[in-house]
Amino acid sequence: MTITFNSLAFKDTLVEGGFSDRQAAVLANAIWELVANTLATKDDLVALEQRIDVKLAHLKVELLMWMVSLTVVQTTILGAMLKLLR
Known part of the structure; x- marks a missing residue:
């Protein structure tokens, strides 16, 4: 534009x-x-919005990976503690 x-x-x-x-x-x-x-033109704002959307998608994926990783670590630690208590 x-x-x-x-x-x-x-x-x-x-x-x-x-x-x-x-x-x-x-x-x-x-x-x-x-x-x-x-x-800034409308086209500039649309391009900025697209870049932000891409970055947000990457952040969501990274956050999900962290959550899964922490859940695995937490489960492993809990399993080890339960094994030690028996």
């Missing part, structure tokens, strides 16, 4: 509001640079 910003219309609005033509042009260019280089 592309960002649309009509810098010419913005400049004209500034001139109508009392800015000089040069001031309006400089401000319009500065705001265009800000918009083009720092604002």
Whole structure:
């Protein structure tokens, strides 16, 4: 998705509001640079959401592996303790 910003219309609005033509042009260019280089688009947010979903899936798998491993270790320790008590 592309960002649309009509810098010419913005400049004209500034001139109508009392800015000089040069001031309006400089401000319009500065705001265009800000918009083009720092604002996230919907596509950027969708890509970020997808990366987060992948990382969450990996974390779920890792957590499940830890839970199974700890259950096995706990069962082994409990079995060894019961064997020692008999």
